[in-house]
Amino acid sequence: MNDVLRVRDLGVRFDTEAGEVTALDGLSFSLGEREILAVVGESGSGKSTMAMSVLRLLGGAATVSGSVELEGEDVLALRGEELRRVRGKRAAMIFQEPMTALNPLQRIGAQIAEALRNHDPEPERLTQYRDRVRELLERVEIDDPDRRMRQYPHQLSGGQRQRVLIAMAIGCEPRLLIADEPTTALDVTVQAGILDLLRRIRDESGTAILLITHNMGVVADIADRILVLRAGKLVEQANSAQLFAAPEQEYTRELLEAVPLLGGRAEPSTVDDNGPALELERVTVRYGGGVKAVDEVSLRVGRGELLGLVGESGSGKSTIGGCALGLVRPESGAVRLFGTDPNRAKRREALELRRRIGVVFQDPGSSLDPRMTIGQCIAEPLLVHREGTKSGRAKRIAELLDAVELGAGVADRFPHELSGGQRQRVSLARALVLGPDLLIADEPTSALDVSVQATVLALLARLHQELFFGCLFISHDLAVVDNVCDRVAVLNRGRVVEQGERTEVLGHPSEDYTRRLVLASPVPDPVAQAERRRARTGEA
Amino acid sequence: MLRYLTRRLVFAILVVFLVTVLTFVLLHLLPGGPARGILGMEATPDQIARFNQEKGFDQPLYTQYWDYLVRLLHGDLGDSYTKNEPVSALLAQRLPKTLLLTVIYTLIGIIIALPAGIWQAVRRNRAADHILTTLSFLLYATPVFFLSLLLIILFSQVLPWFPAQAAQDESLGSVLADPGSLVLPIVAGAAAVVAAFSRYMRSSTLDNLAQDYVRTARAKGTSERRIILRHVFRNSLTSVVSMLGYYIPVIFGGALVIESMFNYPGIGLLFWSAAQEQDYPVLLGVVLLIAVATVVGSLLADLAQLFIDPRVRTAKR
Numbered sequence: 001m002n003d004v005l006r007v008r009d010l011g012v013r014f015d016t017e018a019g020e021v022t023a024l025d026g027l028s029f030s031l032g033e034r035e036i037l038a039v040v041g042e043s044g045s046g047k048s049t050m051a052m053s054v055l056r057l058l059g060g061a062a063t064v065s066g067s068v069e070l071e072g073e074d075v076l077a078l079r080g081e082e083l084r085r086v087r088g089k090r091a092a093m094i095f096q097e098p099m100t101a102l103n104p105l106q107r108i109g110a111q112i113a114e115a116l117r118n119h120d121p122e123p124e125r126l127t128q129y130r131d132r133v134r135e136l137l138e139r140v141e142i143d144d145p146d147r148r149m150r151q152y153p154h155q156l157s158g159g160q161r162q163r164v165l166i167a168m169a170i171g172c173e174p175r176l177l178i179a180d181e182p183t184t185a186l187d188v189t190v191q192a193g194i195l196d197l198l199r200r201i202r203d204e205s206g207t208a209i210l211l212i213t214h215n216m217g218v219v220a221d222i223a224d225r226i227l228v229l230r231a232g233k234l235v236e237q238a239n240s241a242q243l244f245a246a247p248e249q250e251y252t253r254e255l256l257e258a259v260p261l262l263g264g265r266a267e268p269s270t271v272d273d274n275g276p277a278l279e280l281e282r283v284t285v286r287y288g289g290g291v292k293a294v295d296e297v298s299l300r301v302g303r304g305e306l307l308g309l310v311g312e313s314g315s316g317k318s319t320i321g322g323c324a325l326g327l328v329r330p331e332s333g334a335v336r337l338f339g340t341d342p343n344r345a346k347r348r349e350a351l352e353l354r355r356r357i358g359v360v361f362q363d364p365g366s367s368l369d370p371r372m373t374i375g376q377c378i379a380e381p382l383l384v385h386r387e388g389t390k391s392g393r394a395k396r397i398a399e400l401l402d403a404v405e406l407g408a409g410v411a412d413r414f415p416h417e418l419s420g421g422q423r424q425r426v427s428l429a430r431a432l433v434l435g436p437d438l439l440i441a442d443e444p445t446s447a448l449d450v451s452v453q454a455t456v457l458a459l460l461a462r463l464h465q466e467l468f469f470g471c472l473f474i475s476h477d478l479a480v481v482d483n484v485c486d487r488v489a490v491l492n493r494g495r496v497v498e499q500g501e502r503t504e505v506l507g508h509p510s511e512d513y514t515r516r517l518v519l520a521s522p523v524p525d526p527v528a529q530a531e532r533r534r535a536r537t538g539e540a
Numbered sequence: 541m542l543r544y545l546t547r548r549l550v551f552a553i554l555v556v557f558l559v560t561v562l563t564f565v566l567l568h569l570l571p572g573g574p575a576r577g578i579l580g581m582e583a584t585p586d587q588i589a590r591f592n593q594e595k596g597f598d599q600p601l602y603t604q605y606w607d608y609l610v611r612l613l614h615g616d617l618g619d620s621y622t623k624n625e626p627v628s629a630l631l632a633q634r635l636p637k638t639l640l641l642t643v644i645y646t647l648i649g650i651i652i653a654l655p656a657g658i659w660q661a662v663r664r665n666r667a668a669d670h671i672l673t674t675l676s677f678l679l680y681a682t683p684v685f686f687l688s689l690l691l692i693i694l695f696s697q698v699l700p701w702f703p704a705q706a707a708q709d710e711s712l713g714s715v716l717a718d719p720g721s722l723v724l725p726i727v728a729g730a731a732a733v734v735a736a737f738s739r740y741m742r743s744s745t746l747d748n749l750a751q752d753y754v755r756t757a758r759a760k761g762t763s764e765r766r767i768i769l770r771h772v773f774r775n776s777l778t779s780v781v782s783m784l785g786y787y788i789p790v791i792f793g794g795a796l797v798i799e800s801m802f803n804y805p806g807i808g809l810l811f812w813s814a815a816q817e818q819d820y821p822v823l824l825g826v827v828l829l830i831a832v833a834t835v836v837g838s839l840l841a842d843l844a845q846l847f848i849d850p851r852v853r854t855a856k857r
Contacts, residue, residue, distance in 0.1 A: 084763055087759055093760075095752060095756060101753055103757070104850075105774050105849060114762060115760040115761070118761040118763075155850075
């Protein structure tokens with residue numbers, strides 16, 4: 001097998017205001033024809049830096065050392081025009097956020113045509129490449145290519161945009177495709193389609209694929225070989241089956257153990273009925289007179305119960321969270337918090353209802369006020385509801401910071417001084433400061449690395465045991481919900497398609513949509529994943 | 541789209557209406573009143589009373605305003621107190637000259653500013669960028685009247701290249717017949733436009749150069765030149781275009797100073813002398829004109845945005 005890519009002793013340093021930072025150190029590996037090599041690691045491991053450095057896309061602040069040989073030619077030695085000729089021709093790249101990765105003001109067709117024109121020895125007008133663009137759009141299975149190529153990126157869905165990026169990348173038939181988190185911004189069902197497409201491109205054209213991802217399920221689905229990175233250094237490399245079955249390094253093992261498993265918790269949950277905390281009865285929400293965001297949804301979260309609300313983007317998950325918080329007014333139907341409709345309650349009553357709810361949002365970076373100290377952030381609900389004396393509040397903050405395992409010492413620090421996981425602990429502390437009877441957690445761990453997610457989820461479970469609040473847990477991740485919740489409701493296009501006990505709904509789904517969702521969620525086990533792939537695609 | 545445009549238009553008319561109310565009230569709150577201004581300090585209370593009665597100034601303000609508004613809708617802006625001419629005629633005579641001056645210096649300014657801004661962004665933090673940045677800050681910080689004075693001293697007094705004032709004839713033709721007299725006012729006006737817009741363009745280009753789509757373009761082998769011309773330029777233009785719409789009052793404000801410095805017989809000079817003579821109808825007329833220009837300007841900017849940016853087009857449908 002010929003090596004398409006050979007990386008030797010790759011090092012990347014960034015010149016920052018805080019001094020020099022080493023992002024990659026002494027990384028060596030190679031990638032053969034037809035091979036899919038996955039590079040995994042948590043944020044800050046240097047995996048994206050590595051991907052960028054292959055095509056020298058890191059910009060002026062980076063110093064790259066070592067060698068990157070693409071079909072025998074050292075990319076790091078190339079300059080100007082020579083480098084331009086390699087980019088997109090010998091190796092092409094697929095990026096993470098397909099919305100921002102496309103020029104918002106240029107038509108899809110023109111953007112793909114430009115990739116072709118860039119490597120045409122006799123460049124023509126972009127419109128001259130129309131036939132080839134149509135072929136490419138057909139190859140990445142975009143419906144109605146003639147219409148699509150006249151459209152702008154914002155008129156396409158996330159999955160279609162990712163396909164456009166892939167079409168752009170395979171246009172010049174590169175020997176190497178570098179895919180940097182190509183499915184991270186997508187729903188699981190869309191993700192499955194993109195992974196199938198990448199696999200097919202490899203099978204048909206023999207393209208080597210360097211896949212950067214943090215998702216072990218994706219890795220198990222598609223990778224032949226795996227590279228584990230940590231803090232810019234290679235931890236371990238092995239073929240897929242071997243790495244999942246018997247990781248050699250402690251860090252790899254920890255990483256794999258942190259991944260929540262769908263179906264990993266066998267015993268069904270039993271929760272005594274202690275009366276409802278939150279009830280939604282045939283709630284319908286419509287935004288701006290358009291389509292229904294939420295359509296006749298009925299839900300119930302009992303006191304002390306954890307209800308998981310799962311669904312893909314745009315299914316109405318967060319809108320339901322908003323209804324429960326009284327931030328979104330339903331068009332019809334009833335919302336009841338502890339038996340009272342917050343939309344009909346008097347001011348004082350509504351305030352009292354809010355006192356009994358805590359909320360944690362997805363992005364801890366933006367849901368904490370950057371100009372407030374951690375202590376002030378946590379104390380704010382107490383001040384709003386005029387609770388406690390100054391010293392009493394300080395004591396409560398210290399208690400909570402202990403409870404979320406941060407320690408009272410961080411009270412005087414600012415959000416930006418903490419890591420993402422630490423900030424989410426602060427959000428949790430703030431949500432719990434009033435001792436709520438209901439917690440609404442909207443994708444609380446989606447922005448976190450798996451190892452951090454595992455600790456936050458463990459913390460949530462522990463606090464739930466101690467404080468016994470009802471919880472509406474909103475997530476797109478079935479495995480997380482399976483590990484955290486007692487009951488599950490599955491949402492599709494604003495409707496609840498299925499709801500019930502966790503092991504029932506996720507283990508033996510009765511609805512077709514749930515079944516598809518479960519099968520599309522990749523599990524971190526190559527053998528099981530291959531089976532699921534067969535079940536999903538109906539291959540022999 | 542049509543609904544959006546209608547809404548936008550109704551809103552624009554409302555703004556103009558509010559401007560007429562505001563300027564009307566403000567001008568009538570000025571001490572002295574027009575009678576004193578026109579009849580002079582020696583006028584007897586009797587004369588003033590008679591004047592006020594004649595002109596309707598003894599009526600309550602809302603009646604005066606209503607009369608003003610009704611006449612306005614008939615295109616009648618009233619008569620100048622001091623020039624014995626209808627305000628509309630004065631405006632019609634002066635406006636083309638001001639338009640000539642402002643359009644030329646704005647265009648020249650933009651034509652210089654856009655490439656300069658892009659060039660600075662591409663050479664960010666290098667010597668060329670620093671020099672241009674210093675220059676544009678210097679220009680930005682220099683008051684227009686001071687720059688005009690400098691220009692007059694340097695290029696009219698020391699080096700007698702251009703005249704220090706424009707032709708004083710009533711017609712536009714006479715101004716055009718003597719293009720040399722336009723050079724210094726245009727340079728003064730364009731300098732301010734260059735200073736402001738090269739900064740906008742620089743930061744807008746820098747923002748866009750850091751976007752993901754530029755990285756994509758690079759990754760597919762697009763040349764830097766093409767990235768700038770085909771991708772970054774148009775994206776950067778969107779924010780600059782809307783800025784230009786809101787910049788119209790500033791350009792008019794600049795014209796006011798420039799016209800009085802170079803004795804250029806446009807709207808600015810008219811406003812200047814009317815303010816000194818407390819010529820209410822003329823003041824109101826000019827303010828109204830500027831208000832309309834501002835509203836139309838931001839409307840045009842929004843329309844241009846619709847034209848440039850397909851996302852706005854979809855959102856407003």
